[in-house]
Amino acid sequence: MSDDLRDSCSGPDITPVCDAASAVPERHAHSHGVRPGANVRWLWLGLGLLTAYLVAEVVVALLARSLALLSDAGHLLTDVGSLAVALWAIRLAARPARGAMTYGWKRAEILSAAGNAATLLVVGLIVLIEAVRRLVHPPHVDAAPVLITALVGIGVNIVVAWAVARADRSSLNVEGAYQHILTDLFGFLATAAAAVVILATGWQRADAVASLVLVVLMFRSGLTLARQSSRILLEAAPPGVRISDIREHLLRVDHVRDVHDLHVWTVTSDDHALSAHVVVDEGCFADSHAPQLLDALQACLHEHFDIGHSSLQLEPPTHAAHETAIH
Known part of the structure; x- marks a missing residue:
């Protein structure tokens, strides 16, 4: 903070932790959330490959009577849907505010x-029920075409995973598709292993066991995505950001007496916002240095917590009597 600000505002000096006033960074210079140019072409490539393979896999699964292959086709259908929805969401997110x-x-x-989280959990539940049924009454599985289809599927999914991984996975939307x-x-790896077991030993229940492995993976990914997306929709503080740490940083800036009505939330992936009421020395309003103090506070939030959108209401100590709900 500048010497002019320190000298002109009344109240005791507080040694600032954030040296942001001397070199305020260009706020909003970094981009947040969905970056269409970095995502679209890779997602379209993945969508095209998966759609073509899906048709072939369904045909083989029905002919071979393989639940593992058919359940994977069902999951592959959700992959196609997730990529299509991801592309649609990117297009929506690019629309300007109005x-x-x-x-x-x-x-x-x-x-x-x-x-994406919901479809993973629903498909996983459906496959779980059918897999348990087939463990009890295992049907005959023609393992040879299942193995060939699974091996081709492994190759296709490696290419698609590589393509989607090159998109911006800091976007929860793209991460969900990934x-x-x-x-x-x-x-597909589990399905291929099951086909090998059936060919080698004739143990038909290997197909259902492979399906159960896929169920575990679906539930794991679905629950993780559900937890991450629900935190944002419920406007919880970003992971790793503690309200007490933010308050402590702001209170260390010179002439800040109190911070209340402090809220921080995520608008979309990597796009965090904050609002707060900041009580400052009365003299900061009298000598017109409040704007410099505001710059210091916002720069502190940007540098230490990557919060690029902050709405701060500066108040004199006497304003507390007019507050209806302070928290």
């Missing part, structure tokens, strides 16, 4: 991630 949509459509990607594809890759 009218009642003051943040634009950025949250569309979070809704997409929540949808988790779908990664789970499907492991599912």
